[in-house]
Amino acid sequence: MSPGARHLYLHLPFCAHRCGYCDFVTVVGRHSQHAEYVEALLAELELERGVLSAELETVFLGGGTPTFTEPEALERLLSSLPPANEVTVEANPETVTQELARMLRAQGVNRISLGVQSFRPHLLEVLDRVVQPDTVRRAFYHLRDAGFDNISFDLIYGIPGQAASDLDADLADALELGPEHLSCYELEAKPGTRFTHAHGDELERQAEAMESYFELVVERLTGAGYRWYETANFCRPSDRPGLGDLRSRHNLAYWLGRDYLGLGVGAVSTIAGRRWRNTPRLAAYMETLKRGTVPERELEPLSCDVLRRERVMLGLRLDEPLVLGDLARVVDDRAVSRLELLGLVRSDAGRQTLTLTRRGRFLGGGVTADLLT
Amino acid sequence: MTQDRIRNFSIIAHIDHGKSTLADRILELTNAVSSRDMREQVLDSMDLERERGITIKAQAVRVEWKGHQLNLIDTPGHVDFTYEVSRSLQACEGALLVVDAAQGTQAQTLANAYLAIENNLDIVPVVNKIDLPSADPDAVAREIADLIGDDPEHVLRISAKTGQGVEDVLDAIVERVPPPSGDLDAPARALIFDSSYDQYRGVVAFVRVVDGRFSTREPLRAMALGTRFEAEELGFFSPTRSATGTLEAGEVGYVITGLKDVSRLRVGDTITSERRPAAEPLPGYKDVKPMVFSGLFPTDSDAYPELRDALERLKLNDAALFYEPETSQALGFGFRCGFLGLLHMEIVRERLEREFDLDLIVTAPNVAYRVKPPSGEWKEVHTPSDMPNEVEEVEEPYIKASIIVPKEYVGAIMELNNDRRGNFDHMEYLSEQRVHLTYELPLAEIVLDYYDQLKSRTRGYASFDYDVIDFRPGKLVRVDVLVGGEPVDALSLVIHRDSAYDRGRLLVERLREEIPRQHFDVAIQAAIGARVIARETVKARRKDVLAKCYGGDISRKRKLLEKQKAGKKRMKQVGMVEVPQEAFLAVLNLNDEKKS
Numbered sequence: 001m002s003p004g005a006r007h008l009y010l011h012l013p014f015c016a017h018r019c020g021y022c023d024f025v026t027v028v029g030r031h032s033q034h035a036e037y038v039e040a041l042l043a044e045l046e047l048e049r050g051v052l053s054a055e056l057e058t059v060f061l062g063g064g065t066p067t068f069t070e071p072e073a074l075e076r077l078l079s080s081l082p083p084a085n086e087v088t089v090e091a092n093p094e095t096v097t098q099e100l101a102r103m104l105r106a107q108g109v110n111r112i113s114l115g116v117q118s119f120r121p122h123l124l125e126v127l128d129r130v131v132q133p134d135t136v137r138r139a140f141y142h143l144r145d146a147g148f149d150n151i152s153f154d155l156i157y158g159i160p161g162q163a164a165s166d167l168d169a170d171l172a173d174a175l176e177l178g179p180e181h182l183s184c185y186e187l188e189a190k191p192g193t194r195f196t197h198a199h200g201d202e203l204e205r206q207a208e209a210m211e212s213y214f215e216l217v218v219e220r221l222t223g224a225g226y227r228w229y230e231t232a233n234f235c236r237p238s239d240r241p242g243l244g245d246l247r248s249r250h251n252l253a254y255w256l257g258r259d260y261l262g263l264g265v266g267a268v269s270t271i272a273g274r275r276w277r278n279t280p281r282l283a284a285y286m287e288t289l290k291r292g293t294v295p296e297r298e299l300e301p302l303s304c305d306v307l308r309r310e311r312v313m314l315g316l317r318l319d320e321p322l323v324l325g326d327l328a329r330v331v332d333d334r335a336v337s338r339l340e341l342l343g344l345v346r347s348d349a350g351r352q353t354l355t356l357t358r359r360g361r362f363l364g365g366g367v368t369a370d371l372l373t
Numbered sequence: 374m375t376q377d378r379i380r381n382f383s384i385i386a387h388i389d390h391g392k393s394t395l396a397d398r399i400l401e402l403t404n405a406v407s408s409r410d411m412r413e414q415v416l417d418s419m420d421l422e423r424e425r426g427i428t429i430k431a432q433a434v435r436v437e438w439k440g441h442q443l444n445l446i447d448t449p450g451h452v453d454f455t456y457e458v459s460r461s462l463q464a465c466e467g468a469l470l471v472v473d474a475a476q477g478t479q480a481q482t483l484a485n486a487y488l489a490i491e492n493n494l495d496i497v498p499v500v501n502k503i504d505l506p507s508a509d510p511d512a513v514a515r516e517i518a519d520l521i522g523d524d525p526e527h528v529l530r531i532s533a534k535t536g537q538g539v540e541d542v543l544d545a546i547v548e549r550v551p552p553p554s555g556d557l558d559a560p561a562r563a564l565i566f567d568s569s570y571d572q573y574r575g576v577v578a579f580v581r582v583v584d585g586r587f588s589t590r591e592p593l594r595a596m597a598l599g600t601r602f603e604a605e606e607l608g609f610f611s612p613t614r615s616a617t618g619t620l621e622a623g624e625v626g627y628v629i630t631g632l633k634d635v636s637r638l639r640v641g642d643t644i645t646s647e648r649r650p651a652a653e654p655l656p657g658y659k660d661v662k663p664m665v666f667s668g669l670f671p672t673d674s675d676a677y678p679e680l681r682d683a684l685e686r687l688k689l690n691d692a693a694l695f696y697e698p699e700t701s702q703a704l705g706f707g708f709r710c711g712f713l714g715l716l717h718m719e720i721v722r723e724r725l726e727r728e729f730d731l732d733l734i735v736t737a738p739n740v741a742y743r744v745k746p747p748s749g750e751w752k753e754v755h756t757p758s759d760m761p762n763e764v765e766e767v768e769e770p771y772i773k774a775s776i777i778v779p780k781e782y783v784g785a786i787m788e789l790n791n792d793r794r795g796n797f798d799h800m801e802y803l804s805e806q807r808v809h810l811t812y813e814l815p816l817a818e819i820v821l822d823y824y825d826q827l828k829s830r831t832r833g834y835a836s837f838d839y840d841v842i843d844f845r846p847g848k849l850v851r852v853d854v855l856v857g858g859e860p861v862d863a864l865s866l867v868i869h870r871d872s873a874y875d876r877g878r879l880l881v882e883r884l885r886e887e888i889p890r891q892h893f894d895v896a897i898q899a900a901i902g903a904r905v906i907a908r909e910t911v912k913a914r915r916k917d918v919l920a921k922c923y924g925g926d927i928s929r930k931r932k933l934l935e936k937q938k939a940g941k942k943r944m945k946q947v948g949m950v951e952v953p954q955e956a957f958l959a960v961l962n963l964n965d966e967k968k969s
Contacts, residue, residue: 009924185920211915232920254924268925275928300928310931317922338949342892363892364918369937 004053005271007253008084010041010077011264013064013282016094019128020195021187025266025280026064034070037264037282038077040289044263044278045081047294051271052261056084058250065115067095071103078107086249088113088152094131096139101146111150111248112143113183119173120166123159126199133173140177150246152181157213159187160202167213171220180246182226182234184217186210214362230255231317231364255318257311265295273307275300305330313368319361321353332373339367374442376623377552381444381581382497383461385486386471387479387836391501395471395533395542396434396445400612402539403436403443432567432579433625435609438543444609444625446566446581448485454693454713455840456661457567459488460641463657464566464581464625467495467550469542470517474500474508474530477516478803480777480836486520496521497529497545504532516804553583555622560651561585563620563628563644565595568635570689574605576632579625580644583655586621587628592647596654600637601647602630636692663695663711664770664841665718665820666755668736668863669725670707672943672954676731677706683729684708687721694721699756703863703947704734704957709755711741714839715820734954736863738820743768743844757865760851762902768844770816773798775838780808782831789826793818794869816841817867852877852906854884855898859948863957878907880959885909887956892917895950 013027014034027033059081066074066089081087088111089104096114104112118124119133143151153174157167174182189196189203196203218228226234227247235246253260262269266280279285279296288295302310308330315322324331328351336354339345344360344367347353360367386392433446448461462468468489472478478486489496498517503510514528529545531538563580570576587593591604608616609626620626632638639661643654671680684696695711712718718738725731742754745766754760760767774795778786780802790797790812798811819839827835850873854864864884868876877899884897888911895911922930944951 188921214916214918231918231922251923254922254927260924262924266925268927270924270927277925306931309934310927313931313934314922314927339892342949344892362916362918363914365934365937366892366914366917369934369941372934372938 005051005259005261005269006053006055006057007250007258007260008052008056008059008081009250009260009262009264009267010059010061010081011063011262011267012037012061012066012069012074012077013265014068015063015065016068016092016130017128020193020198021127021189023188023190023193024064027265027282030282031070033282033286034073035076036286038069038073040286041077041263042080043289043292044295047289047292048261048263048269051259051269052082056082058086058253059084059088060250061087061089063090065090065092065095067091067100067104071100075103075107078104078109083108086111088248088250090115091139091143092131093136093139096142098142098145101142101148105146105148110148111152112148113152113154113181113248114139114143114179116153116174117156118159118162118166119170120162123162123166126160127156137177140179150181151179152183152248153177153179155182155184155217156187157184157217158203158206158210160199160206162206164209164212164216167216168220171217175220175224180236181248182221183232184221184234185232186214218362227319228361229319231361252318255314257307257314270302273302273304275302309372312372316354316356316364316368316371319355321348321355323353324351330373331371335370339370345371376555376557378440379442379444379552379623380467380546380550381446381465381553381623381625382467382469382546382550383446383448383465383489383494384469384471385448385482385489386501387473387476387482390471390473390476390479390482391533392471395469395499395501395531395539398533398536398539399443399445399543400434400436402536402543403438432569433610433627435611435625438547441547442624443543443546446625454717455484455488456659456713457640458485459492460564460566460657462489462492462494463655464564465492465494465550466553467497467546469497469499469546470521471499471501472513472517474502474510474513475505477513477807478520478777480775480809480838483520483777483809484775484838484840490521495550496523497542497549498523498527499529499531499542501531501533503530504535504537512804516807519803553623555582555584557585557622559584560649561587561644561646562651562655563587564655565638565640565642565644567640568638568692570635571629574629574631576630576635576638578628578630578638578644580620580628581625582620582622584622584651585646585649586619587644587646588619589616593628593630593644594647594650595638595642595644596651597642597658597660598637598639600632602632602638605629605631635689639692661693661713662741663693663713664741664816665712665714665738666741667710667712667718667738668699668701668704668707668734668756669696669710669722670701670704670734670736670863672732672734674705679729680708680725680731680733683725683731684710686729687724691721693717701863702859703861703945703952704736705945707734711755715824734957736957737866739867740770740815740817740820742849742867757851757867758853758862760865760867762851767847767849769847769849771813771842771845772816772819772839773842774812774814774819775840776810776812776827776835777803778808778810778831778835779806782834783808783810785830786810786827786835789823789830790814793823813842814839815845815847815869850901852880853900854880855896855900856884856888856947856952857895857950859950861947861952864959873901874906877901881907881909883959884956885911887959888950888952890914891950893949 013025015026087109089109090113092115116136221234222228227237229247238245259271265282265285268277276297276299285295308327346355384392436443446461446464448458470486500510500513510530514525518525562584563582565578567579589607594601606616606629607620641658645651688694693713696708699707699709744754744764745751746761747765795812795814800810803809848870849867850870851867854861881897881899893913897909898905899907944953
C-alpha cells in the first residue's frame with residue numbers, strides 16, 4: 001500500500017432550495033457557477049494530490065445536493081477523479097432521472113445515498129422537502145435500472161408532527177423497497193434556526209418521544225435482517241453472492257480514525273494529526289483556487305491524546321470490538337468495570353478490546369463520557 | 374479626668390434608623406472632626422494607618438463636650454450577637470435609644486432596649502428623622518415612652534441629617550447618664566467588650582476600665598481563660614488612634630496585646646494586672662457556644678487546603694466561629710462549622726465565597742442536639758448523621774422569638790409559629806396598629822426558611838429577633854436518605870417525628886427532580902432506621918447518543934462529549950449514582966411548595 005490518505009470527500013454545496021432544518025454548507029441555485037466550482041474543486045485536488053495515496057479506497061460526493069449540480073459539470077468532475085473501490089454520490093430523489101442514473105453509473109459511481117427522509121407527505125412538507133413519496137420510488141427504480149446494486153436511504157425521525165405510527169410506516173415503506181443500506185437520524189434542530197423557531201414546542205415533545213423512536217428503528221431494521229453496524233447505520237449482511245461488505249466503506253474510515261481529504265467549501269480534512277476546514281464562503285473559495293492557491297482554512301492541530309479520545313468515541317459507535325492497544329491510556333479502567341457490571345460494556349479477558357452491549361449502544365454518548373479518563 | 378466628668382454610652386437603633394448619621398453629627402459638633410473635612414480627615418488618617426500596616430477599627434470613640442469626656446461605644450448590629458451587644462452595653466452607664474419617626478420601634482430595637490434595661494443603663498430616648506414628611510414624632514415618642522416607662526415629654530426629637538436637636542442629645546447625655554463609679558485604688562479590672570485582630574500587632578482588645586489603673590508594658594491576665602500577655606500599647610480613638618500610656622477607672626480605650634490568637638481573648642472576659650490581681654472577675658462572662666451547624670465542602674475537592682486556610686484566617690477575627698474537619702462519603706473532605714445563628718452563618722459563607730473566592734457546597738443547617746444513648750452519657754451532636762439510631766432522650770435548643778407586626782398579620786404569625794412547633798408566650802399592643810408577640814420555638818424550626826416565611830406572610834412588615842433560652846426534650850428522629858440503596862450522609866436530617874413522613878416524602882420528590890436520569894433505575898428512599906417512609910424512582914435513560922457523526926462533525930461531537938464529561942465531573946458519585954451538587958441543597962427548599 002502506498003502512503004497517504006485513501007479516502008476522498010468532495011463537497012458540492014448547490015441545492016434547489018434550503019431546507020429549514022439543514023445545517024450543512026449549502027448554496028441555493030447559482031447554476032452559472034457550477035462549472036466554475038467544479039474547476040475549483042479539481043484545482044484543489046491538484047494542490048493536495050501529494051497527501052493522497054496512489055490507490056484510493058473510497059470517494060464520496062456529498063452536499064448540498066450533488067445531483068442538483070449541472071449534469072455536464074458533475075460529469076466533468078466524476079470523469080476527472082482518481083478511481084476508487086467505492087464511489088458514492090448523495091442524491092435527492094427529485095433530481096434522479098434515467099439519464100442522470102445512467103451517467104453516474106457510466107462515470108464509475110457504484111453507490112448512491114438517497115435522501116429519502118420520510119415517505120409521509122405531511123412530514124416531508126414540514127421538512128421543506130419538495131419530493132413526493134412516489135418520486136422516491138421512481139428514483140429508486142431508475143437507479144436499479146441503471147445497475148446500482150448498492151443504494152442507501154437516509155431517513156429522519158423526530159419530525160414535528162410525527163407519530164410513532166408514522167415512523168413505523170416509513171420504516172415499512174423503506175423495507176419494502178429493500179435498499180442495501182439505511183442511515184436513520186434523529187432530527188437535529190439547531191437552536192436559533194427558523195425551523196426551531198417555528199416548531200419549538202413540538203420539537204420538545206419529540207425529544208421525549210425520541211427514546212422510543214430510536215428503539216423502534218433498531219427493532220424494525222434488525223428484525224428485517226439488517227446489521228446495526230453503527231449507531232445510526234444499518235446494512236444488509238454480506239450474504240448475497242458477489243456483493244461483499246455493504247457497510248459504507250467511506251464512513252467506516254471516519255469511525256476507524258483513518259486519514260481523509262475533504263475538498264470544497266466547508267469541507268474538513270484530517271491528515272497526520274492535523275485537521276482543517278475550508279472556508280464556507282463560496283466566492284472566496286473559488287477566488288483563491290482560481291489564483292492557484294489553497295483556500296482559507298481553519299486549522300485544528302490534534303494532539304495524540306485528542307486523537308485517541310476520538311478513536312474511542314468513534315470506535316464505540318461500531319458493532320465490532322474496539323481494539324484498545326494504545327487507546328487504553330485514555331480509558332478509565334474503573335469505569336469499564338462499573339459499566340460491565342451494569343451490562344453496558346463487554347471486554348475480553350485481557351481487556352484488549354471493548355464493545356458496547358445492545359443497551360450500551362443506546363446509551364453510547366453517556367457511556368463513552370464515562371469511559372474516557 | 375475625674376470619673377464624674379466621664380460619660381460612657383452606646384447608641385441602640387434598628388438598622389437604618391440613623392445610628393451612624395447621629396454618630397457622625399456628634400463627632401462634628403464636638404469638633405473631633407470639622408464638618409467640612411470630616412470625610413477626608415477620617416479617611417486620610419485611616420490611609421495613614423493602612424500604610425503602616427495597621428487596620429484597627431475604632432470600636433469606641435472619645436469626644437469632649439462642655440468639659441466632659443464622652444465615650445461612644447459601638448455595638449454589633451445584628452441578631453446573632455446578642456451576647457456581644459450585652460457586653461458593649463455593660464461597658465456603658467447609658468444608651469441613646471434611637472427610633473425612626475416614620476417607622477416606630479422594631480423587634481431589634483426592643484431586644485436591645487430590654488438588654489440595656491437589664492444592664493441597668495439609663496436610657497435617653499430619641500425620635501430621629503422628624504424632618505421626614507411621613508414622620509409622626511408624637512406617636513413614636515408615646516410608643517418609646519411606654520416601652521421604657523418614661524414620660525413622652527422626655528423623648529428628644531431630632532433630625533440627625535439636618536443636625537436639628539443634636540446638641541440637646543449631647544446635653545442630655547451629660548445630664549441624664551450617670552458618671553462611672555469605679556474604685557481607683559482597687560486592683561485593676563477592665564471588661565473586654567470587643568476585640569479584633571491586626572496582622573502586625575496581634576489581638577487588640579477594646580476595654581472599659583472599671584477599677585484601678587493600667588499602664589503600658591504592664592503584665593496582664595485575662596481572668597476567665599487565664600491568658601497572660603503584656604499591654605504593648607494603651608490608648609483611645611478620637612476618632613484617630615491616640616496612645617496614652619495609661620487607662621484608668623471609668624475610661625474606655627484599647628489594649629494592644631501582641632497575642633496571635635483571637636480565641637485567647639474573649640469578649641466578656643476581665644483583664645486584671647498580674648502585679649496586683651483582682652480577686653473576682655467582673656460578672657457576666659459566658660462561653661458563647663455555636664448553636665447552628667452546617668457542613669462546608671469545596672465544590673472542587675482540590676480546594677480543600679484553600680478552604681482550611683480561609684477558615685483559619687476568618688477565625689482570627691471571629692472568636693465565635695467554630696470548625697472541625699468533616700468527611701462525607703458523598704461530598705468528600707470539608708468542615709463542619711458552628712455559628713451563633715443564621716446571619717452569622719450567612720456572613721461567614723459570603724466572606725468565604727467573596728473574599729477567598731471559594732466555590733462551596735453548604736449543607737442544610739442544623740442545630741446542636743444533646744443526645745443520651747441508652748445507658749450512656751449525654752453528648753452533643755452537631756451532624757445529623759452522627760445522631761445514634763437508638764436514643765433514650767434527645768434535647769434541642771429553644772429560642773425566645775420576639776416579633777413585631779401590624780395587627781392584621783397577627784393571625785398569619787400565629788399560624789406560622791404553630792406550624793413550627795411554637796409555644797405562644799406573650800402578646801401586647803405597642804400602639805393601636807402594632808403588636809409585639811413572643812413565642813418559644815425550637816431553634817431547628819427557624820434555621821431553614823423561617824425568616825423568609827415570616828417576611829412573605831407579612832408582606833415584609835414583620836421584624837424579628839431571637840435569643841437562645843435553653844435545651845428542651847423533643848421527639849426527634851433521624852431521617853436518612855438512600856440513593857441507589859446507598860445512604861447519603863450529607864442528606865440526613867433530624868426532625869420532629871410528627872413531620873418526618875411529610876418531610877421525607879417532599880425530600881425524595883425534590884431529589885427525584887434534581888437527580889438526572891442515569892444508565893439504570895435509581896431508587897431514592899427516605900428511611901427512619903430500617904423503615905422506609907418514602908420512595909421515588911428516577912427511571913433509567915433509554916437513549917443517550919448523538920445520531921450523526923461523520924468527517925465534518927467529529928470535532929464538534931468531541932467537544933459535546935467533553936462538555937458532557939465535564940458535567941459528569943461536577944457531579945458527586947454516590948455509589949454508582951451521579952448526583953448533582955444542587956441535589957444536596959434540595960433539603961433547603963422543602964417548603965417552597967407551601968409558599969406558592
